[in-house]
Amino acid sequence: MRGDQRDRHAWRTGLIDKGLAAVIGGAVLLAGFTTSGPGPGTADVVLVMAGSLALAVHRRAPVPVLVFTAACMLGYVVHANPGTSAAFPVVAGVHAVTRAGHRAAAVGVSVVFLVGFFFASTSGDGFERTLLLHGWFICAGVTGLIDKNWQAYLRQTEERAAEAERTREEAALRRAGEERLRIARELHDSLTHSISIVKLQAGVAVHLARKRGEEVPEALLAIQEASGEAMRELRATLDVLRTDVVPPGSGLDRLGELVERACAAGLAASVTVAGEERQLPTDVDRAAYRIVQEALTNVARHAGRAKTSVQLTYAGDHFAVRIDDEGTDATAGPTTPGTGLTGMRERVAALGGVLHAAPRPDGGFTVRAELPLDAS
Template sequence: MWERAKTLARRNPTAVDAAVAIACFLLTVSGHGAVEDPRPVVLLLAAISTLPLVWRQRAPFPVAVLCGAGTIGLIVAHGFIDWPYGQLVATYTVAAASPFAARAVLAGGTLTGVVFTQQVMDKPLGAVLTSGSVFVASFALGTGARARRDRISLLEERALRHAEERLRHAEERAAVAARERERIARDMHDILAHSISMIAVQAEAGPLLVHRDPDRAARAFDAISGTAHDALTQLRRTLGVLRGGPDDRAPQPGLESVPELAGRAREAGLTVTVTEHGTPAATPPEVAVAIYRVVQESLTNVIRHARATAVRVDLTWSAGSLRAEITDDGRGAAAAGDAPGHGLIGMRERVSACGGTFTAGPDPGGGFTVTATVPLTATEPRHSPGPVPGPPGTGPRDRAAREPADPAAREPAGTAAREPAGTAAREPAGTAAREPAGTAAREPAGTAGPTADPQRKRVVGSPADAARPAAGPPRDHTAAPPTDATDPPAAGPLAAGPLATGPLATGPLAAPEAPRGGVGGGGAAAGRGADRAEVARG
């Protein structure tokens, strides 16, 4: 019942105030004997001192002034009033709802009225103090109601703020989780797409070459093993984040691992040139990982879709930015039946996350170009060791400054035991070429030899590299497939790799003889078969 009355009062405040005003008017009139002997002056002054209470919540201070004037008029006309009901209610309202200035004026006016009453009416001090204490009590009740209302408002505001903070934190956590899922999805795509593509190419070649050319078959299986182990290592790094905290995240590959990508692409039959321009600068880890993944995904797309024989990777340092451009000589635009993938989307997201720009598209004369430009947060030059002596034409720098002198140290425990004698290093002079002992001696002199280049290029996996000591990081690399002096000219990626001789050279997977030409031109289906379905880039 009481709760229902409170609800009705909140819904109809004016009706409640009107009832309070009428009640105060009747109490005032009955207290002055105006009911038995009504006088117009007393009724008028009683109305002035009580009826304005109808608007007490809309204009509390003016209502208090009117009620005070009516109360003083009653005192003068009729005599001392013990209970000025209208003025008491008005005092409570001002104390509860008005600002500090209005409350101060009301307190001063009340004190003045009490003193005036004592002086004019010549009433005892006790009666005056009693009347004054009633006003003080009314004022105190209003102040308490005000404090209670302010406290409730403060608690509601604090609860609302806490709710908003919890909602914001929940949204932030959801956003972080979404970004982490996207990051893991990109890493999984990059790692698996690249590794599975390399494994598929070598797995198709190995069984067909087991009887005809065991050495080439061994190299193909060795490449499968190495690629699988690298993929497992990177997957452990990526998935380890799901169980550990932020500090448990293992280092991811960066710019120093780009030559290894070139070596793996060479094993798939491509000629890959890696060239650095400008002065290398200190590169933030996230930028290095983004550029590495862009190069990795671009090479994967070339091997899977482009029908290219050569790829050029240019890394250019300029004022405050690093630019990576990957260009191939493949067919360029995707075939009509190709379906879109996630590779280009993932690359664009990685570059955008670092504040960079990304473009990808076919070239007018054939081929495809991927360009990523990422700003650097650090501009200090990265230290590069000076040139070291080596065989003629092998280039001015080597990779040992960025990798262990013994590349076998980079392999998991026991990996070297799986390799033939002399292949524990797996890569000559830090490159990704995996050759059994003495393999370089089987290649005719000069067939895949290094090239002297004014931009400091060299051929990754060449015979000269096999004799090169491990000492200093390379600046530029060209990954070229090993060829045989008796092999026919290469017409596609696999024609220059393990499938250059043997059953595939003359079988259904042999490369077509049509020359290369513009978008969708030559080199088609070399080593994979022109009758096989194409998969879209990315």
């Protein structure tokens, strides 16, 4: 985008320079034809237009352009003895050269042109006209210096603004990093301890049951496995908070394990895939897994052992995931969105997708998320 803006600015500036060069040449010729006398001849027109149009490229080579323009206009002065208007292109060139920082070249060319103009003048007011041109050249040099200083001031202002923006971004990133570390510490100090106790107690209960020769309840095994998985996910989340890097294997490649744990907890869950399976973008893959995980958690929490189906659909420009459960009747009462559904909507909205979560007319609940695959 910035490259396109620079190209447009360069094109616009070049067009303005060409227009000004043509206007200056036209003004010199108009002044020559309107004064008393025979007017400029063919050679004079060529000299004036060549010297004036050369100003169109003064930004690329300011000093050579000024020398060429001054030579052409001095030839015009010697041949046709015009008025002071013949100095317009040279004055413009002096301004450009001074603005570019070549003050010695501007002074030298100005002195040569003024001396040549003075000796080429055949009228009695040659000294007065040369003195007038001397004031023009001084003004051109002064305005060139002012323009140069102004451009330098603008560049410094832009650099300071850019530096201030970088400083703000760095400060924001630093504060975000500090906040992530604080959250990681809080999660580690609170959740890690509690989940460890649950896992330890479940493990002890399983061990004692097996030691006594009793059958271990499936719910107890599910608690033991779920607490272990919770510990692994919590550690992965803490690593993300500390390093801001998403760990590998945090998407649909773990869907099989998720469904197995749900089935071990008593949930009748199945997975079907439609379309040609392929690698999904990391953010889409991770969001889809979290949506299925949260939906199965909601089914286990609100619908007990309801039969649940998970359908993954790979389309050309989007990926869809749908979770249907055959839970309680839809007329049992209104559904109040909790933090789980809110988190789903936030994940889907962040990827530019669409989420539908509502009770089914014949009972149960449906969660359907459509996530675009376009990287933009």
